[in-house]
Amino acid sequence: MINNQYFHSHIACNVTGTNNLFSKVRQYRNNIFHSSSMELEESEANSYIDDMIAVLQDGKELLQQPDAQIAVNKLQDLKKKDFIVTTEGFEDILGQIKDEMSKVLKSTENAATKEEYEDLKSKLSEGKVETEKLENKLANLEKQISEEKKGQLEAEKEHADLKKKFTILETIMEEQKQEIKRLKEEDSPQQKQLEFQKAKSGCCSQLIEHYRSDVLKVSAIPLQPDEENYSFSDIYIKPTITSKIEKSRGESEEKEIKTMSEIFTKNGEPQKFIYVVGDAGSGKSSFCKYLINCWCMAHSDGHNEDDEFEGVKEMKKFDFMFYISLRHNIKIRSIQEMLEMRYDKIKKFK
Known part of the structure; x- marks a missing residue:
């Protein structure tokens, strides 16, 4: 046109x-x-x-x-x-x-x-x-x-074969589900205890890994935290720790503590509440980390060395140790809530 x-x-x-x-x-x-x-x-x-x-x-x-x-x-x-x-x-x-x-x-x-x-x-x-x-x-x-x-014909054939295999797999899985259900119903108290111990051990291992990677790596120079970090046990020096003994007429006496056992027991009985008091910079936070380090060593294979304070020996008595910084939990008053926020694994284990 x-x-x-x-x-x-x-x-x-x-x-x-x-x-x-x-x-x-x-x-x-x-x-x-x-x-x-x-x-x-x-x-x-x-x-x-x-x-x-x-x-x-x-x-x-x-x-x-x-x-x-x-x-x-x-x-x-x-x-x-x-x-x-x-x-x-x-x-x-x-x-x-x-x-x-x-x-x-x-x-x-x-x-x-x-x-x-x-x-x-x-x-x-x-x-x-x-x-x-x-x-x-x-x-x-x-x-x-x-x-x-x-x-397309080859794909249809392959699809048919896969569908057949999937049907067989479904049958096998259903049989396995029934078998697992039967085994669960027949679980003995010993089996449940074994599972509990396994879960407990796993939780322990996770806590140790967390403490060693996030808590026990510290700077040798406090004012330069970005410098190379070291293992806590390599640089920690234990401060002098005393216990305050109340006497009559409102008087008190301070006695130097020689072993960790003297902190956690009194007259052979375990203490439920223990307070560590000291001036700013006297080493309270570092002492908490020392306790964590001892607990990690007490519950790790091949780490049973101890010092004269016998911290590792004492920490073997405690299955778990949880470290909570109160400055990060200003609005929470329940220790249980603090634990659940800081260690979500405890929800499944409590």
């Missing part, structure tokens, strides 16, 4: 130049036919389709042509839903192209000038080349579809 003046009187669009709607659609056609990937982004494809529909709805004659409007409906469907390309569709298109080319050739042989006729003949020759290219693409598509069908 663009290159043959015979058609110009049958369309409303001015097709001179390259910026008209018909020229744009011709360029879209070239882009599609010459694409190496045969792919379009959805937004680009929709733009192409909108302009193609506008060409087919040209107001002079095409808008009243039933075939043109059928094509418009197909293009609109293409925008609304998924479009499956089949070899049958290509064969129909090729047949239609050949028929239309033949009709155009016959209708223009008498109406057009010789020059126009030769020009149209040249264009039809180019169309034949493009048709051959399309036929080659059709052959490649048929081959691709054949390979995809073969792959």
Whole structure:
């Protein structure tokens, strides 16, 4: 229509130049036919389709042509839903192209000038080349579809095999569930005690790992905490610790404590509450970490060495030790809540 003046009187669009709607659609056609990937982004494809529909709805004659409007409906469907390309569709298109080319050739042989006729003949020759290219693409598509069908059959077979194996696996799992349920119902007190000890040991190990990585690694220079950290036991020096003994008439006496046992027991009885009092910087926090270090050594394999204060020996009496910094629990008064916030594992073990 663009290159043959015979058609110009049958369309409303001015097709001179390259910026008209018909020229744009011709360029879209070239882009599609010459694409190496045969792919379009959805937004680009929709733009192409909108302009193609506008060409087919040209107001002079095409808008009243039933075939043109059928094509418009197909293009609109293409925008609304998924479009499956089949070899049958290509064969129909090729047949239609050949028929239309033949009709155009016959209708223009008498109406057009010789020059126009030769020009149209040249264009039809180019169309034949493009048709051959399309036929080659059709052959490649048929081959691709054949390979995809073969792959689909193999995938369906594999899916059936997997489904069969999955059914067998489900049966085995159900049998195992029933067996586990039976074993749980038959658990003896000894088995439950064994599980308790295992859980207890695991909790202990986690506490030791936490203390050694987060609490017992300290800087040798307090004012430079970013310097290299050392193991607590390598730099700790025990301060002098005394116990305050109340006497009559409000008097009291201080006695130096020689062993850890003197802190935790009195007259052979364990003490429930113990308070360590001292000036700022006298070593109270460091002494708490010393207790933690002794407890970790007491409950670690191969770490039974002790000092003259016998801290490791005393800490063996305690299954667990929990270190709570009160400055981080200002609004909480319950020790149980402090423990649950700081050590979430205790919720499962209490």
